[in-house]
Amino acid sequence: MNDAEIGYLTLYFEKYKIHRQENKNVLLICSTGVGTSELLKVRIQQNFSSLNITATMSQRQVKKNQEFIKENVDLIFSTIRVPLKIEKIPVLLISPLLTDKDIQNINHTMKELEEWKKLN
DSSP states (O other), X not given: OOHHHHHHHXXXXXXXXXXXXXSEEEEEEOSSSSTHHHHHHHHHHHHOTTEEEEEEEOHHHHHHTHXXXXXXXXXXXXXXXXXXXXXXXXXXXXXTTOOHHHHHHHHHHHHHHHHHHHHO
């Protein structure tokens, strides 16, 4: 590889790094992990371009995939009340229909996460 090719590849790695820092990876938890979660996923993506839905899971799947969640998720949206304790990952209870109140709560949570990030 010559210097020009290395420089070209470096640009792609930098783009990925910036994109990764700006976007938050979100896990959707629904009662079964399917069905309404797909509709909810589309609605979230329409309203929040900076959120990347990494997976949708049921409560049972969450218990089995703790390591994946710790490594790949910044924020959890759940349509069911579940006692989750996943290290340092905020959990936000939302409606399967993504109401205006849910959108406000997500915006508020995103602002809080940015403020916390600036302080640390």
